[in-house]
Amino acid sequence: MTEENQAFPAQQQEPPGLTAPMEPQPDHGETSYTGHGRLDGMRALITGGDSGIGRAVAIAYAREGADVAISYLPEEQEDAEETARWVERVQRRCVLVPGDLTQEDVCRQTVERAVEGLGGLDVLVNNAGYQMARRDSVADVTTDDLDRVMRTNLYALVWLVQAALPHLESGSSIINVSSIQAYQPSNALLDYASTKAAINNLTVNLAAELGPKGIRVNAVAPGPIWTPLQPATQPNEKIEQFGLDTPLGRAGQPAECAPAFVFLASPRDASYVSGTVLGVTGGKPVF
């Protein structure tokens, strides 16, 4: 492969992956995101807020005036501390909640620790997710992979919503993270893709149940975004081509996803927006 038609240099990590070894470094909006007070005084729990899309959301929310709690796996402590530094730089609080969300009790404790640290909860961003793409066929899907994908992407989402509900008042919202994979599933990601389709379904269902309480529920569906998840779960052939097949011809950066999460969390801007999926896909269809 020549350098001209290569999206990213070949690189591999083990899950969950870290930011520091990535080449090039992702853009989380550190030098570009400007807040406008859209989330003044709000309190958000962002799962997987240590890195990638979650870090970009944490930085944007802080600059919009929100305090945040971020959850992550214990081995991602260095990434979590980097996110916290950016949040604290604009005098917002960042509560660090390490823990494995594939465990029900950890999900419930994560919400409680966030609520304690923030003094309440207005936004739950279910962003933590897992995939494994180093395989070609359904024949290669292991039961361990299935368990990890389903528990991280679906079970944890339900447990986190259950734990958060008693704390969410009218005007608060839940934002789930779907994927282009819900609409255009890849063979290698069939288990992951199915969880993202289920997350869309859960989003409209929860929006219907929680609407009467004044709680909005939406999802963001990213396309190919340059985050640690990619070198940690995709083979090198995919890394080198990552994002080149989108209409915009490139992968997106985490920073390019954050404004969608700000819009959906804003009780003013998105006051009548619930049960919808907002695509940030570089032009790929989300219908």
Ligand code: NAD
């Ligand atoms: P990322 O690796 O930076 O973030 C995923 C995070 O999930 C990790 O940082 C980790 O903290 C968390 N996580 C995973 N398993 C966990 C567990 N068992 N317990 C606690 N936390 C756990 O990658 P990202 O791409 O920013 O992923 C964020 C979300 O975006 C995921 O839901 C992913 O499916 C979705 N997404 C990503 C892309 C993409 O191209 N990067 C595309 C579509 C959707």
Ligand code: MG
């Ligand atoms: Mg991470």
